[in-house]
Amino acid sequence: MRVVSSTADAQRSGQSPTVEVRCLDCFRRLFDVIEGWYFDAEYGHVSEGRLHVVRQCPECKRKNRGYVTAEPGEELDSGLSGPWYCSCGHWLAHADPVRGRMKVRCRCHTEVRVVASAAMGVAANPPTPPVEMTDAALDMFHIEYPDVPF
Numbered sequence: 001m002r003v004v005s006s007t008a009d010a011q012r013s014g015q016s017p018t019v020e021v022r023c024l025d026c027f028r029r030l031f032d033v034i035e036g037w038y039f040d041a042e043y044g045h046v047s048e049g050r051l052h053v054v055r056q057c058p059e060c061k062r063k064n065r066g067y068v069t070a071e072p073g074e075e076l077d078s079g080l081s082g083p084w085y086c087s088c089g090h091w092l093a094h095a096d097p098v099r100g101r102m103k104v105r106c107r108c109h110t111e112v113r114v115v116a117s118a119a120m121g122v123a124a125n126p127p128t129p130p131v132e133m134t135d136a137a138l139d140m141f142h143i144e145y146p147d148v149p150f
Contacts, residue, residue: 023106031055057086068100
């Protein structure tokens with residue numbers, strides 16, 4: 001998963017938190033999960049309680065949008081349920097309406113199963129890459145103090 005816009009960045013910029021879900025074998029982008037927010041004058045940005053799933057059809061390249069639950073166990077009335085097809089008839093994914101889990105097959109034939117709310121949990125606490133400190137970087141933090149008699 002790749003965090004496009006974390007929760008903290010989204011609150012500062014006014015955009016919704018977004019996560020790209022990628023294949024574990026070939027790193028191909030499979031679909032995006034976007035948290036649905038609306039603006040309330042009293043409370044600011046408030047979660048809709050549903051997650052937007054955007055997947056581009058591998059055949060016709062049309063972007064398809066659907067909704068899954070943000071809270072596993074609470075099924076949405078208008079959310080994705082079962083097989084999800086593009087308007088051209090190509091199979092996109094299988095959606096579990098109760099868990100909000102998406103099951104997608106990549107072009108490399110790897111099956112990827114992701115719970116959308118868990119993907120958004122990564123946006124709340126994005127992983128930080130390890131920092132390698134070179135000698136030049138360490139020299140930048142080296143401070144020499146003058147000899148002061150006490």
